[in-house]
Amino acid sequence: MNARQLGKEAQLATLLAADVNATKLQVTKQMYGTGSEANQTAMLRLRGRMQDKLLNHLFFLDHSDSRLFLSRRYQVECFDLLYKGTILYLEGEYNLSERLLRKCLRLAEQGEFTSYAELACQRLRIIYSEQRQQQQYDLINKKLAKLRQTQACEDEAELMDTQVRLTMTRPVAARRALPQKMPTYIEEAERLHRKAGTFTTFLALYRLRMVQAELAGRYDDIIRYTTAATQLLRQGKLNERRFDQRFNQFVSVYAHLRSRQYKAGLKLAEVYAADFHPTSSNWFYFYEHYILLALHAGDYNQALRLLHVAQKNPSFPKQRPAAQERWELLQAYVEFVQPAEALPTRRRNQLALFASLTVPEYTRDKRGHNVAILVLQLLHYLRQRELEPVLARLERLRKYQQRHLRDAATLRSRLLLRLLVLLPEVNFDPVLLAKRGQNLLLQLSQAPMTGEADAEVEIIPYEQLWTLTLGILKNGAPQ
Structure with a gap:
């Protein structure tokens, strides 16, 4: 059907699907011919109508897809029953409302969704009150009081977990204060879990323990935690409607990367990859670490193949800006270590432009990517044999080391930079450089690998970067 024969809402949907980056003014002109004020007002109304229709379709989404987050289908089922039971109550259909709310309560208790169980009890209590059912009212009131106590414990545990995870996203300086606080958080989370004993309090405690291990660089402990959780699930001691094994899989792959168990991690990642839905943001996190495992294992061909898989995902350009920056830097490293003939000429030129011009300069606190950025710039100019840019980058590395790599936790980055600043001292001679270093x-x-709060991200292990540096110099020194 011709676009002109479609309704206005359908025309707008077609235009937006064809060009997701179109501006409001561009869409207005395409829809109404001009961008006049009256047409822009009409456009706002049209957009509102289309949005309402799209929102109505949310009621018909299929949440049973096994590739989606495990608890989602059960949570939505509880919400659906709660919504329908509430509407029926408002319509005066007390018997049917009670039946649906009872079912909601039963499913919420099975899934340990305390908040939904509490809401269902509240509505049931209202029904029993209005129906003068004293015995049922007393029973549901007692259950509601217990649920509220449980909910209070869960809220407190989740608040701690959320605060810690938010702190982990903050600048390095803020995250460095966490290790001293973690024992207190763990102790409090253990107390709350002993009191409530629900999946929510378990999950908060589980996450806090893994953060503590991560901050301390104890990645073998994280592998042990994930293995133990899997065993608890198999033994029926964890709620199978809530514990998503894919969370464990991702954490396990990450821990294998950080504990330098690259080959074992690659085998696990290959098995786990099929369990992650391509439309999920977790898919990109998983593949980011999958590629890092390949790079650390020295399998650069596999890293390139995985990069292409990620880039072909339709959701790739929809990631948050910070995630896109990480992928740009990751792509630059993956392509930099490829043989020249493995990349088309156009891409090699783009890589050179990226490395020399568009790689962002380091900031005062750039979440641990500063060394990776500066070293990539240095290696690019070494390969190009351009002496002045090489010396300029070496000076920046020296200053960065003096200003930002003074803590014991930054030992690996400091040692790498000390190796690199030897380059001009031996006149870029790879033989002398190998001996001096x-x-x-x-x-x-x-x-040792340090904890996440202090570590500079090693996209390629520093030992491999040093070998790569010597290999570049064997082809000639910068002039």
Whole structure:
């Protein structure tokens, strides 16, 4: 059917689907011919009508897809019953309303959705009150009081968990204060879980323990926690309607990466990849670490293949700006380590432009990517044999080391930069450089991975970057 024969809402939907980046003015002109004030007002009304129709379709979404978050289908089922039971009560259909609310309560208790169980009890109490059913009223009132106590524990546990996770997204300086606070958080979460004993309090405690281990760099402990949780699930000690094994899978892959168990992590990632839905934001987090595992394992061909898989995902350009920046830097590294013939000429030119011009300069606190950015710039100019830019980047690395890498937790980054600043001292001779750097390289190989709060992200392990540097210099020194 011709677009002109469609209704206005359908025409607008077609236009937006064809060009998701179209501005309001552009769409107005296409819909009404001009961008006059009257047409823009008409456009706002049209958009409102279309939005209302789209929102109505939310009632018909299929939440049973096994690829979606596990608890979603059960949570939505409770909400649906609660909504219908409430509407029926308002219509005076008390018997049918009670039946649906009772079912909602039963399913909420099975899924340990305390908030929905509490709401269902509230509405049932109102029904029993208005129907003068004293015995039922007393029973539901007692259950409601107990649920509210449980809900209070869950709210407190979730608040702690949320505060910690928000702090983990803040600048490095703020995150460094967390390790000292974590024992107190863990102790309080354990108390709340002993009191409530619900899945929600378990999950908060579980996450807090993993954050504590991550901050301390104890990634083997995280692997142990995920294995134990899987066993609890198999033993029926965790709610199968709530515990999504994919969360465990992602955390396990991440822990294998950080604990340098690259080959084992790659095997797990290959198995787990099919369980993550391509439309989920977790899919991109998973593939980001999947690619990092391939890079750390030295399998650069697989890293490139995985990068292409991620880029073909229709949701790739819809990620948050911060995520897109990480992917740009990750792509630059993946392509930088490829043989020249593996990339088309156009892409090689784009990579050179990215590395030399558009890679952002380091900021005072850029979530641990500063060293990765500066080193990529340095390696690019080393490969191009451009002496002045190389010396400029080395000076920036030296200053960055002095200003930002003074803590014990930044030992690995500090050792790498100390290796790199040796370049001009040996006149970029790879043989002399390898000899001069032996002791520092040994220290680097023995330096432990630090916790997430302090670590600079190693897109490629620093030992491999050093080998790559020596290989570039064998092709000639910058001039």
